[in-house]
Amino acid sequence: MNRRGQGLVEFALAFPLLVFLVMAIADFGRILLIYAELAGGVREALRYAMVNAPTGAMKQDQWNAFCYGAMLNRTKETLVLSPKNALIPQQTYFVYFEPFRYDTNQFDPPVLCPPTGKNFVLKREDRVVVEVRVRTTPVTPLIQALLPEVQIRYRAGRTLFPPDGVYFGPSQMPGP
Template sequence: MTLSVQAASVKFPRRGQGLVEFALILPVLLLFMLGIMEFGRILFIYTEVSNTAREALRAAAATIHRGNDADRGKVTAAECNEILNRAYGTLALTPRTQVTITVEYVRPDPGSGSSTIVGVCSSDPAQSQLPTQVLVLNDQVYVEVRSQVSAATPLIRPFVSNLPLRFAGMRSVVPISGIAMPKP
């Protein structure tokens, strides 16, 4: 006697399975895409503020009044505004109101190792005090740019809120008379 067993084939309906899987993965996929976009935006603003500091430093080191009057070798208010406008000209996404630029002209004292601030040109008018002395060889310009960036996406704001950005740099001022070449 032979015993034969037949397997009953039961077909389960699979309609809608793809839709359920897509609905489960969609929020994760969207959060991942928003994170990538937000990271790119913050990185772009970081680069913008860095370029602003570089441009302000470049402009401040080379922009000195070149007239023949009493202000020769000094930084005037018009030149201070020119420095700030050149620096702000590098911004595309970051609003000007969120960026603070401070340019300090510093005279080092070789004997004591300290330095004194000769003048300040700032985007904050309360801090500005233009140099009253003529800038000479070995004077330096110190630029500091500060900003804050927060996430534009509400889902990411709790993780990235008011991220501070600060860039600073120092460079020697090139005086009007130029730099004397050493004798051979």
């Protein structure tokens, strides 16, 4: 039995699988990096909202400038692989407010920004929620055939600080 070309044949059979595996890992890493970018961008927008949130009554164009101007720009500043034009206000980029109720100690249902109520005022105990949805496609054609599109959705929220800060008083734990 002649084995002169056996190594070459085995390499020819294994090489495409190895290349496919490497490209699948690269595509997975790219999608994971896009997710991490969106997460960082949303958190940056929430940090901006925590510090610069308006606490008085505002007009609808002022709410739009805050939610879909300044906060959206903070999100876009962190993006590298994600297309910046993919974040479209109220289609793929949403800002919600969840007002806090002291009588029930719970949040009311979310209000989409800009609030339509004329007397809506954002209080310092309310929560700001940002949701981003982005669709991306794998780079490798064979993986595109298996998974033509990946939708990445990230939602995060932060509670606005009270104006007098957070109280860290004595512990309620009983002594020994």
